[in-house]
Structures are given as structure tokens and as C-alpha cells.
Amino acid sequence: MSQAMSEPTAPAAQFDPEQLRVSRLRAVRGPNFWRLAPVIACDLTLGSLEDVPTSEIPGFNDRLLAAMPTLHEHPCSRGTEGGFVERLRAGTHLPHVLEHVALEMQTLAGTDVSFGRVVESGDPGVWWLIVAYEEEEVGLQAVRDAVKLVRACMTGAEFPIQKVTEDLHDLLENTRLGPSTGAIVEEARRRAIPVRRLNSHSLVQLGLGINLRRVQAAMSDYTSAIGVEIAQDKDDTRRVLGAIGLPVPEGGVASTLDGILETAHDIGWPVLIKPLDASHGRGISGRLENDEQIAAAFEVARTYSRRVVIEQFVTGRDYRVLVVDGKLAAVAERVPAHVVGDGTSSVAELITIANRDPRRGSGHSRTLTHLPADKATETYLASCGLSLAHVPAPGETVFLRATANLSTGGTSIDRTDEIHPDNITACEMAAGVVGLDIAGIDVLSPDISVPFRENGAVIIEVNAAPGLRMHTHPSEGQGRQVGAPIIDMLYPPGSPYTIPVIAITGTNGKTTTTRLTAHLFRQTGKTVGFTTTDGVYLQNRMVMEGDMTGPFSANIILSNPTVEVAVLETARGGVIRAGLGFDECDVGVVLNVSADHLGLRGINTVEQLAEVKSVVPAVVKREGHAVLNADDPLVYAMRDRSGGDIVLFSTMAAGENALFDDHIERGGIGARIENDEFVIRRGRLRIPIASVREVPLMMGGAARFQQQNVLAAICTAYVQGVRYDTIRAGLLSFFPSPSMTPGRLNMVRLGDVRVLIDYAHNPAAVEGLVEMVNELPARMRVGVIGAPGDRRDDDIRELGRLCSGLDRVFVKEDKDLRGREPRESALLMIEGLREGGMAEDAIEIVLDEYDAVDRALSVVDAGDLVMMLADKVEGVLKHVQRRQGTA
Incomplete structure (x- = not known):
């Protein structure tokens, strides 16, 4: 760092750099709230530095620009008038400085990133810092280093900027895909084939589900293990090739x-x-x-x-012939590492000069690899009667290795257009007899354009997982896009490379809609994988339990080679914390947006919540469909963010929703209820599916809140080509039960008493549930109610008001208080019950959930209905079911 940084001015001491803190630093790997591409996200707190602009910190700006002069070249990424340096000198906020420094550090390391944002989180004193990244570990470390640099610039402490940049570059080279895997991945992305990196090295998944393939460098899941074994044993290779008449030494x-x-x-x-x-x-x-x-x-x-x-020992030029799927793909002549004399410089000096070439780097990071000056070089030179101190004559070539491997500084010349047809046949035979789908054939020949039999050429090796860099980036000649024939082999033209991906989001109804949609696709005979708040399922079998609505669970389904359709419940938390678990979806469903989880992770308004959920329709493929609720203005507005076709559903009668009616009149696709019947509309085409009352999920029509879920599932299945008679069969065979919809409208009978167990936990969900309960015949309606402690006070009171029409309630409290005091959330709910007009003698606090269930069941009689807002759904279900035998 500059001299100025080591001489802090006295006033700088009043600014404590430790007040600048980063927490919750994480890589968001999929499309997310801030960007439809990966970002590094973290929380920033400034403490006493909150209102301090950079212009008030003595010497800060000069130290920063001395350490990173390239910041002069970068204007503000958000389009604010004036470049970053002008804003810096005028006095800008420290989080904005961190944004630019973190991006610039990644740029200096060798990546191309420019997107950055700093936004208020909504929590007092907390800012969100968001920056793009190409390689996750580099992005994370760049943010850490940016904080250290900014702190150093505040005090004038030494900061080893050159070493930090070099370390970031080394980290980039150690974590990015190698050139062979990179060539294949680049071609896959060009064809819009999904790419998922499976480890920190070169193992990559292409495609999804039943159509996925895996590659690792130039080796695929088609590669024969026996072929690899033969290729690794050079003597076996020689014998196998010789046995079919190919020339071998x-x-x-x-x-x-x-x-x-x-x-x-x-x-x-x-x-x-x-x-x-x-x-x-x-x-x-x-x-x-x-x-x-x-x-x-x-x-x-x-x-x-x-x-x-x-x-x-056979003399001749060293050629590498690449054969993919039995056909020649490229030919390169490999030249061993060498230097050319100038008459004054030694071999060691010539190596140093050559390594200054910006095309050269360590390993496979650049087009060329650094020339070696190691012990092996000295040994080889000695065998030739030379040394590193030798001064070659002008034009004299001095080789540094006996072999022409690129990894030891060799170079390559493209010879694809020069190979003789007979030699092509010989190399294709060699790959075939060894049994490799991707093979590198090493040939020694005086001239590759002359048939092997005429010039004494020999095949010396057949290589599995051959390097591709010599073909894609030769030192001389035309680069060959050898990733293309590899992708053609894995996915022949016209073959599928993905599976239908259906993403379902919204405030209420996500889990039921996900399960119903998966059920409809199972009727087609396909293997369906789906994720919910209950767990990950293959067909209808749980493979992992827990709240599985984020990218981790999506990956379980999308990486399963048996899955033919993926239906993924997508919750707000996962979108904010880690992004989506997929880059694109075929159908994006948004059911509704209402107040829930507000005040958490910076989402404080329903409008902000809608922004989070709009990520799902935003990633719908152009040939895909966004299924949106036309009755919800926030959801309907998401149509402008989607590139796919818009499909609407509405629970309103014909003529009551002008937006839906206009959509249908213009030939659009939608679904609604007409004459008490679920129907699909496609312009003037009207396709009746089923009567509302005969669909079990509708509870005889009483569960009106299920209308949105059913309509959304119908739309999703229809646009994916499911026949409408199959959709009908699926609707009629899907029952609200612990097996099909655990925790959603689970009705258990205890003699003549009905117990309804549901996971409803926000005002919109509880309102619909209470409305249904009031529609069902009952002598007395009893509630076991509670609210999660991390909801706002007003939300908890609202839940109480919504339940105030019941005849009697027992107020419980979750064991996980989520930051509240004991009885606090229960008392808030009671306030709501009182505001709604419920009498005091109808309210009782029983804090333990199971005790509250037992207390409620102790006061009911034949014909009564108990509504339970369960927190631990599975436990409550089992607790109630144990009483069935004694009722």
C-alpha cells in the first residue's frame, strides 16, 4: 500500500474501524430477491460510523485510491450521475465504498463482475450489501478483504493489497472449472442446457432429472470403466491396438x-x-x-x-487426435516447452522473458502454461549436454522437456484440416477398440497428412479424459469448439435435456397446491418428485422430513435421475436466504400475497413480500407459463415481470373480474368456476372439469379457500399437456387426509365429534378456515388456537379477532417463543378475541399444545366440531388419533 497509508493523521483515531462489521455473509446461488443471478449477500452494521461520510474521515479517500487506483475507471454501477471517485470525494456512505471495493477486488483477481447494491434492510442500523460473483469462494473472500481494506484506510494501517489480489487470483484458479470442463459447460449453456456444479472441482451435472448427464473434465457418465482401465495401462493399450493391426511401437x-x-x-x-x-x-x-x-x-x-x-524410440512430430463418440473432433500438433535464442540471453533468462507473456499462467489458468525451470528441466538439458546457463545462438531452439504436454509449458498447433482420411479411420478404430466415448489418441508421425503405413507413424497412447485446451485455444491455427460434439453425444439433436419444473409460491395454499399438482401429474404415469414444508417426496414417499421449500430440497429432486416431473413449493425464506434452486422453470405459480412473516429479514410490507415472490414468474422460460391469481392485484401485476405466457385463474363469477374476462376474450388461457363447476377457458373454448361439490378437497363446497388451489393446479396441469379427463380423475381421487395433505384440512372423527387439524398460521389462512368451519354443521364450534411468536403484535391480535366467532377457545403457545416472553403471544391473541366480542368465560389459556388439545376434547359432545391450529402437526395428529379407539 502507499506510503500515505502508513502515516495516519491524528484526527482519524476518533473513527473506530471495528464499528464496521459484517454478519450473515453468504453466497446466494440461484435467482433471488436482488438479482436473477448469483450474488454475495451480507448484513452490515456501522455503529458510530452510521452517519459518517467518507469526506469526513481524514486521508481516507487518498489512501483508498492509492491502494486501488483502478477505481478511477469504474463509474457507479447504479447509474448515479458522476463516477464513483467523484462521489467518494464528495462524501459517500461506507457501505457504498465496500460495494465498489468488493467488486473491484474480484475484477483484479480475474473475474468479470459489475452488479452491486446497498439497501436498507428495514432493521435499524443494518444495511444489505449485495455484490455479484462468478466464483463463490472468490466473492466471499473479496467481501472479507474489502472490509479489511476499508478499515485500514480509516486508520492508515498497512494493507498488503498486492498479496491480497494475488491470493484472490490463486483462489480463483483453484476453484474455477478447468479448461476441459469449461469448454463442455460453455457449450451446454449456449444451448440452454441446465448446468449444476456438484463439487468444488470439475464434477458437473448437465440437464435435470431423468435427462441429466454428468461430466468431469473430458469424461462423461457414458465413459466405460473398462475403457479407462485399458487406457491407463499403457502396455494393455499397446496390445489391444496391435491386435487389430494398428501401428504401435x-x-x-x-x-x-x-x-x-x-x-x-x-x-x-x-x-x-x-x-x-x-x-x-x-x-x-x-x-x-x-x-x-x-x-x-x-x-x-x-x-x-x-x-x-x-x-x-520413434521419431516424429507429436500429435493429439481427439475422438468423440467414434468420430474425429480435432487434431493438434504438440510442441515441447522450448525457448528460442537471441544470442545474448541464457536459457534461464529466456524462460523468464517467455513467462512474462500474459497468455502464460500457472496450471491451466491461461492459454499457455509457464515454462518450467525446475529440476526436471535441468536434468533434461543435461541429457542434451546443456544447462540453464547456456546462451543459445540467435534462432537456436532449445527444448526444455522431452514430451510435449501443455501442462509442462508445451504449445499446440491446430492440424485438424490436415489429417489424412486413412489416419482418421485408424484413430477412430483406436478409440473404439479401447472403448472410450471421449479419447485422446497420441500419435508420433513425420507428417499427419500422410497415411501411417507409409511413413512409419505409430500410436503410442490412448488417453481417457483428454485435455481439451490444446484444441480450443491452440497457440497457432484455428480453435475448435470441441465441446459441441461432446454435447451432441450426450444429447443427440432433438433429445430432451430437462424435465418439467413447476414452482409454486404464495402466502397461503402452497403445500396443498403442490401436493395436488404432483397428484395430477402422477395420474399420467410419470415419476414425480415434489417438495413441501413437510419434506421431500418421490412419488408419494417421503425421502427427507422437514421444511423443504428452499434450494437444497429442490436440488434433491432435480438431481434424481428417476424424476420425470418436479413440483417445488417455493417459500419466501429460501428466496431471500439462498435464492431459487433452479435457474428457470416451465410453470411458475403465484397463488396470493398477504401479510405473513412481515418484519423478518427486512421484509416489512406486503408490497416487499410480493417482490420476493415475483422472482418465481420472473424465471419462467419464454416458452413456459406464469399461472397468476387475477383476483390479487399484487399477483396480477407480476405478469409484467415474466417472459412466459400468462395464465390466469379467478374465483370470481363471470363478469366480476374484468381483468380475467379481458384476458380470455383476447384468446388467453385461464380457469375459474362457472355454474358451480371448475372450467378451463381458452378464448371461446370452454372445457368443464368437475363440479365443485364432487371435488373432495372442497369439502362439499364449504372450503371456499381451496378454490384458488384447485384452479391453479388445473391450469398448471393443462398447460403442461395433461388431458382434461386425467385432470378430472386426479381431482376426484385427491382427498384432504393425513396421507395426502398432512396438516391441511385433516378431519378426524372421535365418535360423533369431528376434529379439524390445520397448519393455518396467518390471518388470510385462518380467515378461510374459520369461514369453512362456520359452513359445516355443528352443535358447538371449539377452537384450539395459537400464533407463532415471530409475527407482529397486530397480526397476532388479528388471528384472535378472526376466531372470536367460535363458541369457545383454548389459547395455546408454541414451546419456541421466538423471542417473546412466556404468555406474551397468548395474551395478544386474547386481546384480539376480546376485540372481536368473545365473552371472557369462553376463553381459556392452556399453554401446552397437547394439554390444550386434551382440554378441548374434554368439553365437547356429540355433534361438536373442534378446530385446531396445530404447530406440531404430526404430533397433534398422532395425539388425537390415539384417542380414536377410546371415543
Whole structure:
């Protein structure tokens, strides 16, 4: 860092850099509340620095710009007039500084990112910092380093900016996909094939569900394990190729020096030695012409493999022929690492000069790899009678390795258009007989354009998982898009690469709609995977229990190779915390938006909640459908955010919703209830599905709040091509029960007493449930009610008001108080009951949920109905069912 940073001015001490704190730092990997692409998100608190602009911190701006002069080149990413530096000098907020520094650090590391935002979270003193990233670990570390740099700029402390940037670059190279996997992934993305990285290395999933494929570098899930075994054993490879008449060097394999020498004397000089199963040219000797040279080379080879191959030394150019799915894809000539003399510089100096080429980098990070000046280089030069101190004559070429591997500094020249047709056939035969879907054939030939049989060429190796960089980025000649034939092999033209993905969100009804939609698709005979607040299901079998409405659970379904349709309940929490678990969906359903979970994670208004849920229709494919509630203005407005076709549903009668009617008149697709019947409308086409009263989920028509769920499921199935008679059959066979809809409208009979158990926990859901309860015949209606403690006070009171029409209630409280004092949420609910007009003698507090259930059941008689707002649904169900035998 600059000299100025090490000399803090006295007034800077009044600003405590430790007041700047980052918490909840996380990578949001899918489309999210802030951006339809991955971001790093964190909470910032400033403490005493909250109202301090950068212009008031002595020396801050000069230190920051001295440390990162490239900030001059970047205007504000949000389009504010004036560049960032102008705003910095005028005095800007520290979170905005962090935003730009975190982005610039990623840019200096080698990524291309520009999106950033700083927004008030809604919680006092807490800001959200949002920045884009290409590689997750780099993005996270850049934010951490940005905080350290900004703190250092406040006090003038030393900050090793160059080392930090280099470390970020190294981290990028260690975490990003290698060039081979990258070439395949790039081609897949170009074709809109979903890509999911499965580990921190090169294992990648292409496609979804039953149509998924996996690749790791240039190896696919089609790659034969036996083929890999043959390719790894160089002697087996030579024998297999020789057995079908392909040209191979004469040789053998041994584990002792005596055995190697015996073979050498049999096949004649010169020879070469290489490990039986090493890769990247490790342990391969140069030309050997006597026993002493063999002995030295044998010791080197033995460090890589217990068994050693000895072969005739064949002269010729080194070619790599790439064969994919039995057909030639590319040819490259490989040239060993070398330098060219200038008459004044030593070999060591020429290496240093060459490594300044910006195209060269470590490993496979650049087009070319750094030239080596290591012990192996010295050994090879010595074998040629040279050293690193040798000064080559002008134009003199000095090779640094015997082999032409790119990983040791070699270069490549594209020769795809020059290979002779007969040689193409020979290489395709070699890949086929070894049994590899993607094979790299190593050929030594004086000229690849001449048939092998005419110039003494030989095939020396067949490689599984061959490197692709030499073909995509040759040092000379045309780059070949070899990812294309690999993708063609995995997904032949016209074959599917994904599965229908249906995402369902909303405030109420998500779980029921998800289960019903999955049930409708199961009627088609397809294997359906779905996620809900109860768990992850394959068909109707739970595979993981818990609230599974985020990206983790979506991945379980989308990465299952048996799943043909995915139906994913998508809750607000997952969208904010980690983003969606998919990049696109075929159908995005939004049921409704009403007050629930407000005041949490910065979502304080219904309008903000609608913004969160609008992410689902925003990621609908262009050829997909957004199924929206035309009766909810916030949901209807989401149509402008979706690129797919809009499908509407409405619970209003014909003529009552002008928006729905206009949509249908213009030929749009929708569903509503007409003459007490669920119908699909497509312009003038009217398709009746089923009577409201015969659909079990509607509870004889009393459960009016289920209308939205049924209509949404009908629309979703219809636009995905499910026949309407199949939709009808599915509706009539879907019952509200603990098995099909656990915790949703579960009616249990205890003799002549009915017990309705439901998970309703917000005003809109409770209002619909109470409305249904009042429609059902009953002598007395008793409630066991409670509210989660993390709801706002007014929301809890509202729940009480909505239940005040019941004849009697027992107020419970969750064991998890969620930040409240004991009895606090229960007393708030009682306030609401009183405001609604319920008499004091009809209200009783029984805090424990199971005790409240028992108390309610103790006061009811034949013909009564008990409504239970269950927190632990499964436990309450079992608790009630245990009493069935004694009722």
C-alpha cells in the first residue's frame, strides 16, 4: 500500500474501524430477491460510523485510491450521475465504498463482475450489501478483504493489497472449472442446457432429472470403466491396438531393471521408458541408447509406477487426435516447452522473458502454461549436454522437456484440416477398440497428412479424459469448439435435456397446491418428485422430513435421475436466504400475497413480500407459463415481470373480474368456476372439469379457500399437456387426509365429534378456515388456537379477532417463543378475541399444545366440531388419533 497509508493523521483515531462489521455473509446461488443471478449477500452494521461520510474521515479517500487506483475507471454501477471517485470525494456512505471495493477486488483477481447494491434492510442500523460473483469462494473472500481494506484506510494501517489480489487470483484458479470442463459447460449453456456444479472441482451435472448427464473434465457418465482401465495401462493399450493391426511401437513391461534391459536388447536401440500408469508426461524419458541411460531413466519412472514400460524410440512430430463418440473432433500438433535464442540471453533468462507473456499462467489458468525451470528441466538439458546457463545462438531452439504436454509449458498447433482420411479411420478404430466415448489418441508421425503405413507413424497412447485446451485455444491455427460434439453425444439433436419444473409460491395454499399438482401429474404415469414444508417426496414417499421449500430440497429432486416431473413449493425464506434452486422453470405459480412473516429479514410490507415472490414468474422460460391469481392485484401485476405466457385463474363469477374476462376474450388461457363447476377457458373454448361439490378437497363446497388451489393446479396441469379427463380423475381421487395433505384440512372423527387439524398460521389462512368451519354443521364450534411468536403484535391480535366467532377457545403457545416472553403471544391473541366480542368465560389459556388439545376434547359432545391450529402437526395428529379407539 502507499506510503500515505502508513502515516495516519491524528484526527482519524476518533473513527473506530471495528464499528464496521459484517454478519450473515453468504453466497446466494440461484435467482433471488436482488438479482436473477448469483450474488454475495451480507448484513452490515456501522455503529458510530452510521452517519459518517467518507469526506469526513481524514486521508481516507487518498489512501483508498492509492491502494486501488483502478477505481478511477469504474463509474457507479447504479447509474448515479458522476463516477464513483467523484462521489467518494464528495462524501459517500461506507457501505457504498465496500460495494465498489468488493467488486473491484474480484475484477483484479480475474473475474468479470459489475452488479452491486446497498439497501436498507428495514432493521435499524443494518444495511444489505449485495455484490455479484462468478466464483463463490472468490466473492466471499473479496467481501472479507474489502472490509479489511476499508478499515485500514480509516486508520492508515498497512494493507498488503498486492498479496491480497494475488491470493484472490490463486483462489480463483483453484476453484474455477478447468479448461476441459469449461469448454463442455460453455457449450451446454449456449444451448440452454441446465448446468449444476456438484463439487468444488470439475464434477458437473448437465440437464435435470431423468435427462441429466454428468461430466468431469473430458469424461462423461457414458465413459466405460473398462475403457479407462485399458487406457491407463499403457502396455494393455499397446496390445489391444496391435491386435487389430494398428501401428504401435514394439516393447514390453517389467518391474525390474533386469527385465527392462532384457527387453531393450530384444527390440533394439534406441528406446524410451515410461511409467505404466502415470499421466501428463510424468516420468517419461527421452531417447535412450545404452544400459546406463536405461538404469537412470528406470529409477525415475519407478517413482511414478511399480511397473515400467519400455518401447522402441520413434521419431516424429507429436500429435493429439481427439475422438468423440467414434468420430474425429480435432487434431493438434504438440510442441515441447522450448525457448528460442537471441544470442545474448541464457536459457534461464529466456524462460523468464517467455513467462512474462500474459497468455502464460500457472496450471491451466491461461492459454499457455509457464515454462518450467525446475529440476526436471535441468536434468533434461543435461541429457542434451546443456544447462540453464547456456546462451543459445540467435534462432537456436532449445527444448526444455522431452514430451510435449501443455501442462509442462508445451504449445499446440491446430492440424485438424490436415489429417489424412486413412489416419482418421485408424484413430477412430483406436478409440473404439479401447472403448472410450471421449479419447485422446497420441500419435508420433513425420507428417499427419500422410497415411501411417507409409511413413512409419505409430500410436503410442490412448488417453481417457483428454485435455481439451490444446484444441480450443491452440497457440497457432484455428480453435475448435470441441465441446459441441461432446454435447451432441450426450444429447443427440432433438433429445430432451430437462424435465418439467413447476414452482409454486404464495402466502397461503402452497403445500396443498403442490401436493395436488404432483397428484395430477402422477395420474399420467410419470415419476414425480415434489417438495413441501413437510419434506421431500418421490412419488408419494417421503425421502427427507422437514421444511423443504428452499434450494437444497429442490436440488434433491432435480438431481434424481428417476424424476420425470418436479413440483417445488417455493417459500419466501429460501428466496431471500439462498435464492431459487433452479435457474428457470416451465410453470411458475403465484397463488396470493398477504401479510405473513412481515418484519423478518427486512421484509416489512406486503408490497416487499410480493417482490420476493415475483422472482418465481420472473424465471419462467419464454416458452413456459406464469399461472397468476387475477383476483390479487399484487399477483396480477407480476405478469409484467415474466417472459412466459400468462395464465390466469379467478374465483370470481363471470363478469366480476374484468381483468380475467379481458384476458380470455383476447384468446388467453385461464380457469375459474362457472355454474358451480371448475372450467378451463381458452378464448371461446370452454372445457368443464368437475363440479365443485364432487371435488373432495372442497369439502362439499364449504372450503371456499381451496378454490384458488384447485384452479391453479388445473391450469398448471393443462398447460403442461395433461388431458382434461386425467385432470378430472386426479381431482376426484385427491382427498384432504393425513396421507395426502398432512396438516391441511385433516378431519378426524372421535365418535360423533369431528376434529379439524390445520397448519393455518396467518390471518388470510385462518380467515378461510374459520369461514369453512362456520359452513359445516355443528352443535358447538371449539377452537384450539395459537400464533407463532415471530409475527407482529397486530397480526397476532388479528388471528384472535378472526376466531372470536367460535363458541369457545383454548389459547395455546408454541414451546419456541421466538423471542417473546412466556404468555406474551397468548395474551395478544386474547386481546384480539376480546376485540372481536368473545365473552371472557369462553376463553381459556392452556399453554401446552397437547394439554390444550386434551382440554378441548374434554368439553365437547356429540355433534361438536373442534378446530385446531396445530404447530406440531404430526404430533397433534398422532395425539388425537390415539384417542380414536377410546371415543
